[in-house]
Amino acid sequence: MKIDFKTKRDKLIAEGLCDHCLGRQFAKLGYGLENYERGAILRQNEEVSKKDFAKDNVPQDAELGGECYLCQGVFEKIESYVDLLSEALEPYQFNSLLVGVSLPQQIKEDEKELWANYGRQDAELLKSELNRLIGKRVLRKLSVGVDFERPDISPVINIENERVELQISPLLIYGKYNKYVRGVSQTKWFHDRSVKSVEEIVAQPAIEVAEAEGAKFHGAGREDIDVRCFGKREFVLELLRAKKRNLNLQELEERINNYQEQVEVFELKFAAKQKIKELKSKRVAKLYKALVKTSQEIDEDKLAKLKQLSGTIRQRTPQRVNHRRKDMVRKREIYKVQAELLTANKLELMIKAEAGAYIKELISSDDGRTEPSVAELLDCSAECERLDVIGIDN
Ligand SMILES: [Zn+2]
Known part of the structure; x- marks a missing residue:
């Protein structure tokens, strides 16, 4: 009109x-x-x-x-x-x-x-x-x-x-962490409150300082609860409904690190929202140290066979995680393996692997689901007794 x-x-x-x-x-x-x-x-x-x-x-x-x-x-x-x-x-x-x-x-x-x-x-x-x-x-x-x-x-x-x-808007803080003890999970365990987590250890002091109502923790990948991490793993902490935003991150870092001894954080800085996505999609190589127990005695000749682990391995989704991950065969690169005999049936392995490789299964073979494996090459059963992440190519 x-x-x-x-x-x-x-x-x-x-x-x-x-x-x-x-x-x-x-x-x-x-x-x-x-x-x-x-x-x-x-x-x-x-x-x-x-x-x-x-x-x-x-x-x-x-x-x-x-x-x-x-x-x-x-x-x-x-x-x-x-x-x-x-x-x-x-x-x-x-x-x-x-x-x-x-x-x-x-x-x-x-x-x-x-x-x-x-x-x-x-x-x-x-x-x-x-x-x-x-x-x-x-x-x-x-x-x-x-x-x-x-x-x-x-x-x-x-x-x-x-x-x-x-x-x-959530207040995002980027940082890196190391986990010095076993038995601490990365994220909160809702079904067992007695289990400590990196999430709570990092979030609690931050929530207090920022007067926030809660927090979410986003790690760049994760290590199992029984695995220590010395490689400085990246994370973003998302503080919800924070009253204080202009935090002194140097002070917060000290506060988190003085709070307990299990976890140490480094290089805290404020981050933008896309950092979370960036971390989630990042795939970086990691260096592991594993203590392996074998069912038979191993000599130096046999030990030398472990060099064959280097190269492309095929891993079917491990039995221990196949309730939450799609059952399929994944190819992963193993960049480097160094083996040292500690006793006749104990060895220490240094393994550099592509992101997403399952190291415990690389050792045990997971009933033949991972090929090749330490167990297969040594022709006996092999078990990862202790595992640490030594380095992360951030
Ligand atoms: Zn009017």
Whole structure:
């Protein structure tokens, strides 16, 4: 439906719109004006035309606020919304915000109907105007910048009940860890609370310092609970609803490391969201040290056969993990094997392997599922008694 500028202006004034709501229907006309200023120009000039939307034509008495059936007087309350928002944000540290409003259903419906009657070609949404007016004031009051992509906090004020909801971006901390004891799992064991985890050891001090409500731990791969790690494994700790974001990571590192002796962390720094994905998809070679017990006595000649482990091995999904991993045969590279006899039936192996190789099965053969294996080459049964990750090619 086409309606000319002058008729639209007259009819909208007859509708009883306030200056904000009137001006907003012409928001795309003129530069550097607020909608209430456009509204005041329209209202005070009977013979107004599109060319009149200019700063010089804004009447002296144009002012924020005003009430009408459409906005229900929300522009009168901007300062009180700003106060509510700053109050809700008071307990939090943040470096960027993206303020939003949630409008009552009635306002949205009335606006839709108005646009159906008078067209929407030059108009702006009430929500956008309110967002902008409130957002600008909150940012100025709290001296903080806007971030449309990834704000630390997105507070949303619900106009109907005047409540503020805070969407808080997780605070991500990247680091590396070593695990010096066996019996500590990487992530929390929900079915057995007595088992300690790297996750809890790292997260607990961080949660306290950041006054967070919880944490998630993302490791770059994992070692079994009975495997130690000296290779500095990468991780990202995700702190949820943290009140303090401007943490001193040097202090946090010391705090985590003084907290206990099982786990040590290194090189903590703040990270962006994509770091988690990056870690999850990273495939790096690892160096292992294994203590192996054999069912028969081994001599140096037999030991030399283990050189044949180098190269490509074929591993069918181990029996111990096939409840959670797809049953298939995977090819993995073994880059280097060094073997040393400790006693007649104990040897120490240094193995450098591609990411994803199962070392315990490389030793035992897992009933023939891994080929070749230490057991196969030595022609007896072989068991990994102790395993450590010595190095990670981060
Ligand atoms: Zn209004």
